[in-house]
Every structure is written in C-alpha cells, then in structure tokens.
Amino acid sequence: xxxxxxxxxxELNNPLAVLTGxxxxxxxxxxxxxxxxxxxxxxxxxxxxxRIVKNFLALARPAATGARxxxxxxxxxxxxCLRCGRTPTSSIRSW
Numbered sequence: 001x002x003x004x005x006x007x008x009x010x011e012l013n014n015p016l017a018v019l020t021g022x023x024x025x026x027x028x029x030x031x032x033x034x035x036x037x038x039x040x041x042x043x044x045x046x047x048x049x050x051r052i053v054k055n056f057l058a059l060a061r062p063a064a065t066g067a068r069x070x071x072x073x074x075x076x077x078x079x080x081c082l083r084c085g086r087t088p089t090s091s092i093r094s095w
Contacts (some may be wrong), residue, residue: 005060009053016053019046 023046027039 002060009056
C-alpha cells in the first residue's frame with residue numbers, strides 16, 4: 001500500500017510543479033489585478049493539492065520509531081517525492 005501511495009504522490013507532484021510554476025509566472029507578469037488574482041487562486045489550489053500529496057506520503061513512509069509516518073517528526077522537514085526527494089515547490093526552484 002505504501003508504494004502505491006508513493007507512486008500516486010510522485011505522479012501528482014509532477015503536474016503540481018508545472019501548475020505552481022505557471023501560476024507564479026502568470027502572477028509576476030500580470031498587468032491587471034484581475035489576472036493576478038486568478039493566478040493566486042490557481043496557486044492556492046495547487047498548494048492545497050500539494051498538502052494532500054504530502055499526507056499521502058506521510059502515510060506511505062513509516063516514521064523512524066516504526067509508527068505511522070508524519071510531517072515534522074524527529075526533525076524531518078516533511079515528506080518529498082520518494083524517488084527524487086523533491087516537493088512540488090522545490091522542483092520549481094531548481095529549474
């Protein structure tokens with residue numbers, strides 16, 4: 001079950017990274033307030049989806065104590081992609 005959740009999370013992180021990047025570019029290049037507001041709504045929706053994906057990964061990744069995983073346990077900054085370690089926002093910054 002954990003590897004299935006991790007695979008789904010990874011596949012969702014890729015389009016989320018694209019959405020986040022395009023929303024940022026749209027917001028930065030917006031010439032009117034209406035367009036900037038739409039870009040912010042897109043970003044907020046992508047951020048919400050990213051939190052859902054992080055919750056999937058927290059379920060897929062057991063904590064060091066053997067208990068169910070969780071964000072922020074034992075100094076862990078939170079789950080990222082199990083394959084590459086990226087989160088939706090970190091992959092945008094690396095481009």
